[in-house]
Amino acid sequence: ETGVTQSPTHLIKTRGQQVTLRCSSQSGHNTVSWYQQALGQGPQFIFQYYREEENGRGNFPPRFSGLQFPNYSSELNVNALELDDSALYLCASSLKGGAYNDQFFGPGTRLTVL
Amino acid sequence: DQQVKQNSPSLSVQEGRISILNCDYTNSMFDYFLWYKKYPAEGPTFLISISSIKDKNEDGRFTVFLNKSAKHLSLHIVPSQPGDSAVYFCAALDPNFGNEKLTFGTGTRLTIIP
Secondary structure, eight states: OOEEEEEEEEEEETTTTOOEEEEEEOOOOOEEEEHHHHHTTTOOOEEEEEETEEEEOOOTTTTTEEEEEETOOOEEEEOOOOOGGGGEEEEHHHHHTOOOTTEOOOOOEEEEEE | OOSSSOOOOHHHHOOOOOOOOEEEOOTTTOOOOEEEEOOOSSSSSEEEEEEEEOOOEEEEEEEEEEEEEEEEEEESSSSSSGOOOOOEEEEOTTTTOOOOOOOOOOOOOEEEEO
């Protein structure tokens, strides 16, 4: 049983650029949630994808968008990067309707915006 | 609007002693609470949880207490071990969203002194 993986591990972008982060969900999971963890803060919910559709969104602007693929992997896209987008981006996979504690996190992608 | 708060950014405890990590919440609709542990370069991993219908849940060295009237929960680790050194996040589930959206606190860095 493979765990949640994310790529890349870290990357550096400049303000105004666009970035795509990737997440492979744990085997058997059909839901992916994305979180942003700024320095010194707890993870904040960005959005969730289930059955290839957005299934709820946190307080993030539309330039944060995502995709989920038939194999349940997911992408997070951020357009027009701003300095405040620098953070650790975590994805978590789960099974819709599963146990409350059955949400597994990947190691994250560290994004630095200069 | 910080709905889940961990007011102690850091805590140092002697090995073998009890570690007590605290968490407060403001949303009385939260009905399930979880503690996650995070090591550097890894995603948060689930540690222990408690439903709002209970006031205590125990799992080995870890016990979580919930005081609904005070909107307060705490995690007790006894005895503390060096491997417990990590950042601990308190999180709550939003019943309006289902079982996947987690609202996290800002975390407490626990250091166990050998």
